[in-house]
């Protein structure tokens with residue numbers, strides 16, 4: 001009975017799936033989907049090499065000089081529009097700043113506070129335990145200032161986009177005029193006023209104005225030449241760190257754990273081999289009490 | 295239960311003798327996974343995965359309970375609290391990665407465990423109950439993982455919850471109210487997050503209960519083995535300890551190496567980038583994709599794109615969505631009927647030449663379904679998935695019963711001992727060369 005019912009249920013589902021297949025195939029042939037500008041001209045991120053890359057990434061320690069440069073780019077450029085909600089000033093000691101430097105950096109930001117005499121909301125200089133302040137009071141203010149787009153929080157951005165740091169690097173160096181081939185192929189395509197063309201962004205037009213416009217936009221203290229490309233790399237590296245401050249520690253721990261596991265597994269293998277040594281022969285089966293009685 | 299030659303527990307130390315009288319727990323362990331449990335001597339490494347599944351469950355419970363100490367199930371802070379775990383809790387990143395990759399590891403192990411059962415006919419008598427309990431565990435694990443994935447309250451958490459609970463709205467008449475009741479609102483929000491957390495905490499312990507029943511039911515006939523020939527004599531078995539404790543120990547080491555490669559070096563490889571974006575009810579992600587272990591069923595769901603009509607009219611009998619949902623749930627529920635669909639008296643695929651070919655086709659079919667389920671709902675992926683879905687149902691409900699009726703199995707060894715040693719002194723000439731019915 002089970003098999004008879006099952007037989008018809010199986011045939012039913014199979015026929016419906018194949019029917020759907022036929023319908024889909026017919027639609028594909030009669031009205032193939034049209035290409036869009038984004039499907040043809042969207043580009044994969046450019047290659048970017050960082051010390052945090054790959055399996056060995058940061059396991060001998062981070063490139064703190066680059067992270068500090070990247071932090072400087074964030075502070076002087078991106079922080080005007082983008083928040084960094086998950087990072088506190090105290091975290092900056094992990095990229096090589098001293099306690100005193102962190103104090104000074106925090107004091108340079110005004111964070112929301114409460115007036116101790118009147119109890120009214122006010123702004124006060126930050127302390128190391130504070131988190132980075134948000135540039136806009138709320139989403140409505142953020143939209144109003146950015147052509148109806150909200151600049152996303154950057155703390156996790158390199159984990160929240162396919163391509164990670166390479167995507168951020170490509171995006172902020174990828175602004176360009178609309179290529180003539182695109183115009184030829186899709187005459188209707190346009191970049192509305194207030195938006196900017198960027199082939200690395202999924203739908204090609206985004207509301208962020210090119211943030212890094214000229215070499216020397218920030219002044220590096222360590223003597224590195226602040227080209228647009230260099231600044232973009234540095235800020236991408238910094239955003240890898242903000243997304244996962246424990247990355248270096250994770251890799252270091254991983255090597256110790258794997259080393260131990262390899263050792264333990266070899267031992268376990270040898271133990272198993274020894275226990276099983278006689279299985280291919282006739283067992284010297286221990287006489288159990290019952291057997292003896294029989 | 296167990297075989298007459300099973301060793302008996304004889305406590306020697308006075309404390310153990312006292313314990314055996316008051317609460318014979320050591321005796322239970324001795325008889326269940328100790329020297330008192332005789333096991334076929336020819337089990338291969340595919341038999342390691344049951345123990346590994348148990349290990350994964352334990353791992354999820356331990357890491358999960360500690361995560362729950364730091365996690366806050368409230369829609370306004372859930373996302374931030376997982377980031378708090380990642381950044382501020384001592385070794386919190388390790389706990390979270392161990393738990394999220396532990397879920398994936400659990401499903402890898404379960405899939406292998408289940409396919410071991412498919413190939414070696416482990417679902418056949420006398421082990422039907424073991425199989426039924428196993429399928430139940432799989433369903434519970436899927437529910438647990440689905441609700442766990444909602445907890446970090448990222449974009450995929452939110453939209454995944456919305457899509458999956460939306461499946462219930464396909465049920466005629468009661469669907470819409472049912473979805474609202476399940477979610478505690480019109481869309482996933484605090485009410486949904488709280489109940490998902492509560493159930494996500496509870497279900498693993500329910501699973502643990504079912505695991506105990508699963509093992510209990512298994513120990514009545516004892517384990518099957520790669521030949522599928524039942525144990526006949528003492529020479530066919532070895533005591534679980536030390537033979538299989540040693541083998542499982544080695545297997546666990548290999549498993550942990552692979553698992554730790556993911557935890558420490560590729561912790562986000564199996565996840566989706568969008569889940570690092572906080573849930574946003576007004577921004578639909580470009581693609582809503584579940585975790586990889588749901589991809590085959592997601593592909594089946596999306597394969598049913600046309601409604602069932604009364605022929606030559608526009609009267610719909612079952613709309614496409616309901617059809618997809620029914621097919622998706624049926625695709626796993628039909629596993630419950632496997633012991634009665636496949637009536638071949640021979641268990642092991644090694645001795646079933648026709649069955650074996652279809653088995654490998656099923657493996658490929660599931661991989662294809664999984665691949666398509668992880669891709670956007672575009673052509674050619676939907677069309678490929680439609681063919682694969684059709685095969686999936688034909689395999690279990692049409693091909694398997696027919697093959698089991700018409701196939702001529704190859705001769706079986708007389709006994710496990712003969713299979714291992716090449717001869718068995720007690721072998722009776724002619725017995726088992728053609729399988730008994």
Ligand code: HEM
Nearest residue numbers: 354355358359361362365394397439442443445446495498
């Ligand atoms: C059958 C076993 C289990 C499975 C398959 C499972 C699966 C999952 C999955 C897939 C996630 C999402 C992970 C992420 O995106 O980070 C998760 C999160 C979580 N699970 Fe479990 N889990 C299991 C057992 C448990 C248990 C026993 C507890 C606690 C009693 C627990 C507590 C949590 C908590 C608090 C979270 C949210 C924290 C986070 O997202 O990292 N889980 N679980």
